[in-house]
Every structure is written in C-alpha cells, then in structure tokens.
Amino acid sequence: MTAIEGPFWRVIAVFRVASLVYATVLLLRAGGYAHPATGWLVIGFMALWTVATIFAYSDREFHGWPLLMADMLVTLGCLLATPLVQGAYRVGSLPVTGTWMGGAVLAWGVYGGRRVGAAAALIVSLADLWLHGVRGMRFETLPINGTVLLFLAGVLVGHVAKLARQAEARLQRAIEIEVAGRERERIARDIHDSVLQVLALVQRRGQEIGGEAAELGRLAGEQEAALRELVRLRPEPPAAGTADLRTLLQVYGSASVTVSVPATPLTLPAATAGEMAAAVGAALDNVTRHCGPHAPAWVFAESDGGAVIVTVRDEGPGIPEGRLEEAAATGRLGVAQSIRGRIADLGGTVTVLSAPGEGTEIEMSVPVLLASH
Incomplete structure (x- = not known):
C-alpha cells in the first residue's frame, strides 16, 4: 500500500460501517423480515467481516488477491442469503446487505484500477440480478439502477486511485531526480576544485623539469604559482x-x-x-x-x-x-x-x-x- 492509497482504504472503511448501520436500520424497520434470527445472523457476520477488513486493508502484508477474493466471496454469500431472511419478495425492497455489497467493489477498484473495479461490479451485479430473477421478477422491476451505480463506483474509484498512484510515483521520481541532481552538482564542485589543485601541481612540476614537461604544464591549465597559492589557502x-x-x-x-x-x-x-x-x-x-x-x-x-x-x-x-x-x-x-x-x-x-x-x-x-x- 502506497502512502496515497491510505485515504482510499479509510474512506472504504467508513463506507462499510455506514452501510452496515443502514442495513441494520432496514432490518429493524422491516421487523426482522420474515426470519429475524437469520437476518440478525447475517448482520452479525457482516459486522465481523467489516471489522476484519478495516484492519486487513490497513496492513500492507494482507493486501493482495487472497484478501480481495475472500472479500468478494463473503459479500456474495451475504447477498445471496437474502431469500433466507426476507422470504417472499416485495417490489422495491433492498437485499439484506443494503448498500454494504458495494464495499468489495470499491476495494477491488482501489487495488486494481478501473478495469478490476468494473469486473467486481459485474460479479456483484450479476449475483444481485440472478437473485431477483430466480424469485420471479419481471425485467422492468429488476434493480438496473443499482447495477449502474455499482459500475460507476467501481470504474470511477478505480480510475481515481490509479491516477493518484501515478501522481505519487511521478512526485517520488521528481524528488529522486532533484536529490540526484543536487548530489551530482556537489560532486562536480568537489571534483572541479580537486582538478584545479592537480593541474596547478602539474604546472609547477612542468616548469621545474623544463622541456616538453613545461609545455605539458601549460596545457594542463596554464596554472602558475599564484593560482596554486590560492587553492592551497582556500579554507x-x-x-x-x-x-x-x-x-x-x-x-x-x-x-x-x-x-x-x-x-x-x-x-x-x-x-x-x-x-x-x-x-x-x-x-x-x-x-x-x-x-x-x-x-x-x-x-x-x-x-x-x-x-x-x-x-x-x-x-x-x-x-x-x-x-x-x-x-x-x-x-x-x-x-x-x-x-x-x-x-x-x-x-x-x-x-x-x-x-x-x-x-x-x-x-x-x-x-x-x-x-x-
């Protein structure tokens, strides 16, 4: 998990908690649905998984496809448990998970980008549509709006997360380039000063030896006694x-x-x-x-x-x-x-x-x- 991803996982954690509260309110308003005990069992399992994912996604060691697949399987299991809780379907009702099933879609999008987010939205949407289809719903009453929202969430969040990671990588690269540039400049200055001293020494020795060595000393930088003294006295x-x-x-x-x-x-x-x-x-x-x-x-x-x-x-x-x-x-x-x-x-x-x-x-x-x- 990069530093830029931290806020995304915290937002998903808040979404899961808020959705869990919403699903609990729906259960209470429906009087526990047809099977209250099963309903509270599902809500309890959702609460445990919410706590588990909050800690798991905050730890880099747990990030990866095993956690994402487990998250998806738990989400699908709770979603498909809806008939066991609600019994006979009522038009317009939400599944027992409410909006909580969107947490896995958001997690997939943040981890893998917009394509992975879209794939997660497709999986959850197909499960939701199949769930309503097997219960005798007509096409016009299928939850198409929810499917569209899932796709938008998965694609948009995945795209924004990918852009954020790319921006962080570019910023880190720019910092590395700046640090490397400063170090190169510092080394260049030190080398420049050292070379001056060496050239001054070559010039002095060339003058002492004479002949071709004197010409070599002149070509080494046209340094003379005054320059050597300045370099030597430099604090x-x-x-x-x-x-x-x-x-x-x-x-x-x-x-x-x-x-x-x-x-x-x-x-x-x-x-x-x-x-x-x-x-x-x-x-x-x-x-x-x-x-x-x-x-x-x-x-x-x-x-x-x-x-x-x-x-x-x-x-x-x-x-x-x-x-x-x-x-x-x-x-x-x-x-x-x-x-x-x-x-x-x-x-x-x-x-x-x-x-x-x-x-x-x-x-x-x-x-x-x-x-x-």
Missing part, C-alpha cells in the same frame, strides 16, 4: 556553529588581490560562510586562469539589510556573450557549479556583469534569514 567549510565571513575572505588577500570587508562582523552559519568563501575562491581562480597570475582583482563584502553580498571584480578581457553557457555545455563547471551552484544551494543569487575588454564583476548575494536556517 575548508566549517562543520557547525557560526563564522565571520570576513576572516574567511581575508586569506585571499595578496599583492594582486585586494579584499575589502566592513568593520562589523559578517556572521553566518559556518557551513554557509564556508561555501560562500569557496565560491569567491572559484571566482578568483577564474581571474588567474583567464587574466594571468598577477592580474589585479578586488573582493568587496558587505551586509545589505537581509543579505550578505560579496563582489569579485577584475579588469581582464571580459567574458564574451554566450561563453558561460558554452563552458557549462562542454563540462567546464567553474562558474556554473563552483559559483552559481554553491550560491543557489544557499538560497542566494549570482549576477555576472561583463563585456569584452571591460573586465568582469561577479556579485554573490545570500539572504541572511535563509542562511541562518
């Missing part, structure tokens, strides 16, 4: 508590990188501050890669109402239009994941302002209230 995100973002940003300061922070602390949850500092490091990595190891860059941090804003600016060649989308499509995830992905996971936004020959400005904003949770 690991603290695991718990709070942190002052200013402290994490100041380690990026160097002869070519100017870090400007306010006089008052920029207090954030430690994990949030660590991720934001890592995003700044990724932005500075891009400055080193695309503008050169000694290219000047500026980091500005401030608190603006309910948000903490950090801006990384350089005076490099700028980013041509469409270059970021092209880089993401080819698997270069520096901006897409290490910057935008990190900030998006924090509930923030990233704005990139750039034009060829006019440098690049990356503004990262994280809501303080969201970050505090």
Whole structure:
C-alpha cells in the first residue's frame, strides 16, 4: 500500500460501517423480515467481516488477491442469503446487505484500477440480478439502477486511485531526480576544485623539469604559482556553529588581490560562510586562469539589510556573450557549479556583469534569514 492509497482504504472503511448501520436500520424497520434470527445472523457476520477488513486493508502484508477474493466471496454469500431472511419478495425492497455489497467493489477498484473495479461490479451485479430473477421478477422491476451505480463506483474509484498512484510515483521520481541532481552538482564542485589543485601541481612540476614537461604544464591549465597559492589557502567549510565571513575572505588577500570587508562582523552559519568563501575562491581562480597570475582583482563584502553580498571584480578581457553557457555545455563547471551552484544551494543569487575588454564583476548575494536556517 502506497502512502496515497491510505485515504482510499479509510474512506472504504467508513463506507462499510455506514452501510452496515443502514442495513441494520432496514432490518429493524422491516421487523426482522420474515426470519429475524437469520437476518440478525447475517448482520452479525457482516459486522465481523467489516471489522476484519478495516484492519486487513490497513496492513500492507494482507493486501493482495487472497484478501480481495475472500472479500468478494463473503459479500456474495451475504447477498445471496437474502431469500433466507426476507422470504417472499416485495417490489422495491433492498437485499439484506443494503448498500454494504458495494464495499468489495470499491476495494477491488482501489487495488486494481478501473478495469478490476468494473469486473467486481459485474460479479456483484450479476449475483444481485440472478437473485431477483430466480424469485420471479419481471425485467422492468429488476434493480438496473443499482447495477449502474455499482459500475460507476467501481470504474470511477478505480480510475481515481490509479491516477493518484501515478501522481505519487511521478512526485517520488521528481524528488529522486532533484536529490540526484543536487548530489551530482556537489560532486562536480568537489571534483572541479580537486582538478584545479592537480593541474596547478602539474604546472609547477612542468616548469621545474623544463622541456616538453613545461609545455605539458601549460596545457594542463596554464596554472602558475599564484593560482596554486590560492587553492592551497582556500579554507575548508566549517562543520557547525557560526563564522565571520570576513576572516574567511581575508586569506585571499595578496599583492594582486585586494579584499575589502566592513568593520562589523559578517556572521553566518559556518557551513554557509564556508561555501560562500569557496565560491569567491572559484571566482578568483577564474581571474588567474583567464587574466594571468598577477592580474589585479578586488573582493568587496558587505551586509545589505537581509543579505550578505560579496563582489569579485577584475579588469581582464571580459567574458564574451554566450561563453558561460558554452563552458557549462562542454563540462567546464567553474562558474556554473563552483559559483552559481554553491550560491543557489544557499538560497542566494549570482549576477555576472561583463563585456569584452571591460573586465568582469561577479556579485554573490545570500539572504541572511535563509542562511541562518
């Protein structure tokens, strides 16, 4: 039983109880019919089966065709006991079960869908029609309306239950895809950062060895000593508590990188501050890669109402239009994941302002209230 099916079984349980009460009222109003003892025996058995099905259908272990077949057999048995209770037929009277016989039809529909619900309605309807037919009824007095209602109940409830299960499955699949996507993004960021470190090491060793190794180092990412230092100094995100973002940003300061922070602390949850500092490091990595190891860059941090804003600016060649989308499509995830992905996971936004020959400005904003949770 899926979570979405629970309400259906509870509604069927309510229907069985209400129908049992209705059948009891019919028995009382008829004075017990022709055979009161047999009538109360049937009502008692219906009550016991009602209690049994309420518990059985609420337990996933009992779900299946054995229970459904038993439910149908009990329903047919009580329905076909009507002549033993009522004796001579009176036009317009209901069977001793009243509407209680619809419980099995609804159960079949919820379990198997509209076709199974229709099959259950057919079985019960044929039994009901046969019951009245063998008692000398004419066709015009047969309970056709009841048959139509049974079919409508079985088909409609079965169809709605099937749609509900499909919607639940799609929702679960969407949740799984979202979780998997977030995990892929996290892994992509970690891999991206690790690869930067490896490429920086390859470049350094290539320069030391010289010759073809130097060319290999250049092709490994055009990393130089400044980039290696930035990667080495990048702080690991603290695991718990709070942190002052200013402290994490100041380690990026160097002869070519100017870090400007306010006089008052920029207090954030430690994990949030660590991720934001890592995003700044990724932005500075891009400055080193695309503008050169000694290219000047500026980091500005401030608190603006309910948000903490950090801006990384350089005076490099700028980013041509469409270059970021092209880089993401080819698997270069520096901006897409290490910057935008990190900030998006924090509930923030990233704005990139750039034009060829006019440098690049990356503004990262994280809501303080969201970050505090």
